Amino acid sequence: MQVKETGVSYYGISYPEHARRDFAEIRAHNCTAVVLALSEFDLFFWAPNIPRIVDEARAAGLKVYLDTWGVGKFFGGEPPSIFLQENVQNRQVSALTNEPLAAACFNTPAFREYFYGLVEKLARSCDADGIFWDEPHYAMPIYPVGYQSTTDWTCRCPTCCRQFEADYGYPMPKVLTDQVKRWRRKKANEVLQGASRLVKSLRKDWLVTQCSLPAENNFYLSYERGYDDWEQIAATPEYDIFSTSIVVSYDTPLAVHQRIAAKTVELARKYNKIPQRWVMSYFESPADLGFIKQVVQAYAQAGVESIFSWTYRAGQGTILAAPEPKKAWDMLGEAFGEVLNGGKTQ
Numbered sequence: 423m424q425v426k427e428t429g430v431s432y433y434g435i436s437y438p439e440h441a442r443r444d445f446a447e448i449r450a451h452n453c454t455a456v457v458l459a460l461s462e463f464d465l466f467f468w469a470p471n472i473p474r475i476v477d478e479a480r481a482a483g484l485k486v487y488l489d490t491w492g493v494g495k496f497f498g499g500e501p502p503s504i505f506l507q508e509n510v511q512n513r514q515v516s517a518l519t520n521e522p523l524a525a526a527c528f529n530t531p532a533f534r535e536y537f538y539g540l541v542e543k544l545a546r547s548c549d550a551d552g553i554f555w556d557e558p559h560y561a562m563p564i565y566p567v568g569y570q571s572t573t574d575w576t577c578r579c580p581t582c583c584r585q586f587e588a589d590y591g592y593p594m595p596k597v598l599t600d601q602v603k604r605w606r607r608k609k610a611n612e613v614l615q616g617a618s619r620l621v622k623s624l625r626k627d628w629l630v631t632q633c634s635l636p637a638e639n640n641f642y643l644s645y646e647r648g649y650d651d652w653e654q655i656a657a658t659p660e661y662d663i664f665s666t667s668i669v670v671s672y673d674t675p676l677a678v679h680q681r682i683a684a685k686t687v688e689l690a691r692k693y694n695k696i697p698q699r700w701v702m703s704y705f706e707s708p709a710d711l712g713f714i715k716q717v718v719q720a721y722a723q724a725g726v727e728s729i730f731s732w733t734y735r736a737g738q739g740t741i742l743a744a745p746e747p748k749k750a751w752d753m754l755g756e757a758f759g760e761v762l763n764g765g766k767t768q
Contacts, residue, residue, distance in 0.1 A: 427728040428758040429455030438474040445482035451755030455485035461501035476548045486550040494526030498557030514577035516563040525561035528613045545624040552629035559647035610648030618660035633665035656689035664690040665698035672708040683724035698728035704737035711753045718757035
């Protein structure tokens with residue numbers, strides 16, 4: 423299967439004339455698409471410029487996907503949340519300690535109203551190609567709030583407890599019974615199904631990408647984040663692209679990358695979705711940068727049609743920068759050039 427799309431995430435949202443130069447560089451690195459990582463601050467402060475940034479990317483020949491990056495800390499990402507700052511009563515709650523966490527409960531009416539409002543604003547104002555649901559998850563009650571497995575879980579806030587009891591007729595347990603697990607997965611998917619339908623009602627041609635976390639590496643160690651039943655996600659009719667996220671360690675052998683890619687492609691084909699995989703271009707790099715090419719080639723050989731990497735310039739200038747970001751960025755560009763359209767560089 424031919425790789426049809428290559429791309430990177432980009433969070434340099436500011437001025438269109440600056441982004442224009444960056445997008446030319448992205449194209450020169452054999453990318454055909456870009457994911458614009460939009461924090462709550464970006465969506466508030468830079469709102470007038472976001473449609474112009476989208477236009478610049480498209481003018482450069484890139485497809486554009488809009489990423490609700492870190493919104494409510496329900497989605498993956500480093501940025502802080504304005505919603506959490508202003509809505510202290512709408513947080514995910516630890517099942518065992520009843521402590522509120524720094525993550526929005528996506529079942530509360532307040533968060534859904536806020537999130538759907540952001541999505542509607544983007545869909546009405548931007549001539550993009552799609553939207554990207556970035557690693558949605560229930561928070562894990564550890565400090566800092568993260569993705570790793572613990573004996574505790576979320577969310578057991580008053581809203582979730584009321585909704586669970588309404589569905590099952592008894593109070594929500596404090597332990598993860600099979601019914602609680604099924605209910606959490608159903609509720610987690612519902613919020614994004616609703617957002618996806620909203621997108622399609624306004625932009626019928628937009629592609630909706632659901633990017634789920636893997637659990638076969640040294641960081642994402644839990645299968646109870648709400649979106650870990652990959653078959654359920656791949657089968658969801660509101661999603662067009664079935665995406666699975668980064669393997670967050672270059673100590674992980676190539677066989678793990680191959681196995682995740684094969685599973686991603688198998689489920690995507692089963693449910694008529696576009697399969698997408700992500701490559702790590704931040705924080706650490708393999709001892710031999712050529713391993714980046716091996717990973718990209720493995721995804722291509724498995725039949726992955728869309729290959730993306732986080733992030734532009736391998737995070738240069740950020741706390742997540744790769745050790746030698748320019749070299750990692752250039753290697754990624756070479757790798758993309760080798761697989762894109764059967765090896766025909768752009």
